[in-house]
Amino acid sequence: MRALFSTSTARVxxxxxxxxxxxxLQTTVFPHLAWRGVVPDLVLLVVVAAGLVRGSQFAMVTGFSAGVLLDLAPPADHVAGRWALALLLVGYVAGRVRRDVLPSVGTVLATVAACSFLGSSVFLLSGLILQDTAASVPALLQVVVAAVLWDVVLAAFVVPPVTRALDRLEPESLLR
Incomplete structure (x- = not known):
């Protein structure tokens, strides 16, 4: 008897x-816990987890789709497409870390830090290029540092459940 859902459908x-x-959570709960005006990027952490388990292609599609949702979700006040580009690149980088086995805790935290830096930087630099922000470069650097710290701290609560769910769904994919 065929399963009601295929593995790829369940994964999606x-x-x-x-x-x-x-x-x-990122748009409703965490703005109340903002540190120096910076909210942790939970969506970015989901994209990183998808990349670590499924690779670049899946994570890039996930990142682009999630970025479009983030660009359009209220209270978005920026040019649409900035998060889509940033999370697409994050998905690529996180997916390149993927190996034949799940990475160690140190590798996951380093990947989260690098991807958070990349995603925040691309989002903020695209705002400068598009003249979508009036902030100075030093102020933007402070935002990037705060975002990286937030994301690394919350990685322990977001990345393991997502990777575990995808791993349980298709554990043999790690051996391919």
Whole structure:
């Protein structure tokens, strides 16, 4: 008897649910906990987790889709497409870390830090290029540092559940 859902359909459903939950928390709960005006990027952490388990191609599609949602979700006040570009690049970088086995804790934290730096920098630099922000470069650097710190701290709560869910869904994919 065939399964009701294929593995790829279930994988997309799990990642979609994780992105939506992260997006809702990021836009509703975490603005109340902002540190120096910076909110942790839970959506970025879901994209990193998808990249670590499934590779670049899956993570790039996830990152672009999640970025478009983040660009359009209220209270977005920037030119649409900036987060889509940033999270697409994050998905590529996180997916390149993927090996035949799940990475160590240190590798995951380094990947989160690098991807957070990359994603925040691309988003903020695209704002400068598009004249979508009036902030100075030193102020933007402070935002990037705060974003990296937030994301590294919260990585322990977001990345393991997402990677575990995808790993349980398709554990043999790690050996391919």
């Amino acid at each position: 459903a799990i990642v979609s649910l994780a992105v939506v939950v992260a997006l809702v």
